[in-house]
Amino acid sequence: MDLKVPYADKDQAEALGARWEPSRRCWYVPDGLDLQPFRRWFPEPDSGVPGLNLRSLEAYVVTAPRRCWRCEQITIVAGFLMAPGFEDFSVWEDDLDGQGRWGGGEGWCFAFYIDVLPSPIAAQAIMHAPRYRRVFSKTTQSSYWANHCSACGALQGDFHLFEDLGGPFLPRDSRDLADQRAFRVKGVFEAGGSFGPIIDVATAIPGVRVGPTTSSPPATKGRPGASRTPNPSILERVRRWLGQS
Numbered sequence: 001m002d003l004k005v006p007y008a009d010k011d012q013a014e015a016l017g018a019r020w021e022p023s024r025r026c027w028y029v030p031d032g033l034d035l036q037p038f039r040r041w042f043p044e045p046d047s048g049v050p051g052l053n054l055r056s057l058e059a060y061v062v063t064a065p066r067r068c069w070r071c072e073q074i075t076i077v078a079g080f081l082m083a084p085g086f087e088d089f090s091v092w093e094d095d096l097d098g099q100g101r102w103g104g105g106e107g108w109c110f111a112f113y114i115d116v117l118p119s120p121i122a123a124q125a126i127m128h129a130p131r132y133r134r135v136f137s138k139t140t141q142s143s144y145w146a147n148h149c150s151a152c153g154a155l156q157g158d159f160h161l162f163e164d165l166g167g168p169f170l171p172r173d174s175r176d177l178a179d180q181r182a183f184r185v186k187g188v189f190e191a192g193g194s195f196g197p198i199i200d201v202a203t204a205i206p207g208v209r210v211g212p213t214t215s216s217p218p219a220t221k222g223r224p225g226a227s228r229t230p231n232p233s234i235l236e237r238v239r240r241w242l243g244q245s
């Protein structure tokens with residue numbers, strides 16, 4: 001992962017294990033190192049892919065078998081689960097300038113209606129659900145990364161996967177978790193999209209690490225107790241972020 005290290009911090013970054021890539025004139029964290037100590041040098045979203053409003057140091061591709069609504073064959077669907085401490089770029093109620101900032105997510109949450117997904121992240125879902133791709137949905141009148149049946153190609157819409165109680169990515173309790181599997185996302189998970197309610201039973205999914213997820217609470221710019229403005233749409237958030245509202 002690339003870092004944005006000010007010149008004054010370079011010795012400190014190096015001591016923690018960051019390396020300098022002369023051809024790109026950039027500090028980076030070699031694969032396999034814990035990213036947490038480098039957090040303060042993570043690039044801000046405006047230096048990377050536009051439209052990102054979610055990020056998480058720990059995230060999982062969760063897969064589940066699902067009966068296709070059209071051909072009734074079983075197909076594998078995938079979703080991204082973010083660990084407690086994930087961050088969400090939002091406009092908060094006490095944001096007087098209305099510019100928005102990153103705040104901490106408190107529990108395990110699935111990201112969905114993902115509009116923007118960097119390709120190294122998308123590839124990790126496609127590895128498990130080969131027909132996961134960005135598509136225009138007539139239902140939502142927007143494009144998002146969605147699952148498709150491996151037999152007939154039919155769109156398996158996010159609403160039914162992530163918002164139907166008891167569905168594969170909105171379990172009521174651990175009994176709804178019989179067939180889910182989790183695979184740790186390599187690198188930092190980043191996406192532009194929405195996220196669902198806290199999934200208390202997420203740690204019961206095979207493959208999700210049990211126990212404390214981070215050694216220390218992540219430093220966020222979110223002030224504790226600040227509450228979000230009521231549910232701004234993704235488009236609205238992105239517009240605000242881009243300063244177009």
Ligand SMILES: [Zn+2]
Pocket residue numbers: 068069070071072073149150151152153154
């Ligand atoms: Zn099908």
